[in-house]
Amino acid sequence: MAPRSLSFPWSDPSLSKAVLSKSGLGLVAGLALAVFAQGAIAANYEFLPCPAIDVNRIYRLDRATGEVGACQYGLKENSVKEGSVGITLCYPPGEGAGPQTPSEYSLVASHHASEGAVFRVDLRTGTMSVCYVLRETVVCTPPAK
Template sequence: MSVVRTVLLASLACLSAGAASAQEFAFLAAPQTDLNRMYRVDRETGEVGSCQYAVKEGAVGVTLCFPAGEGAGPQEPGVYDLAATNHAKEAGVFRVDRRTGRMSVCYVLGEQVVCTPMAR
């Protein structure tokens, strides 16, 4: 009986560890009204990426994704989120650290997402 209990407790510990290390993301559409772009941020690291739909002849289309570039990579650990302005022609979003109040502006430049330095 104690072997079964030990195996059960070990299994529960593994499940808990796996859940704790799972990444959590926040998503937000760009406020620009004629752009079908979504941004994502890793809530712990602050890394930002973006994807959008593109028409592809002879197919249903394709999802274009832009990886993190200059300034959009992992930051100091925090509690990150995305916020948009109400500006109808703004293609970028704000990356905010809810723990410190610091923020930066992120947008697609060329083939990657770039962000300004974090500031307060």
């Protein structure tokens, strides 16, 4: 008995071409993929407020690289006199806060009311760093378990 070759409907080019052209499935699949990719790109950052109740700082995390920055509201010189709305002060990544080994990172705040730092956690390895603003940059401790 000769071996039989298996044939699947989706392996027949004429059939798949007919199905795609008649149903528009290719267009729908392409649009779905584009929407999914756009959503994945849009969700690349995570934001977390500083746990300290007297600090108006928000930490920003690149979820793929682990890079951490922070921004807060500030007053310009003479802004009260001039009726200005103020400025956004941002602190770039400094020592230990730059890109890490590619992984899946998140930010976690302690529940300590006067804590100015946040934890950067690697969800794949379980390592943690403490990140905070020091002088004019965000710094993070070396990752540890």
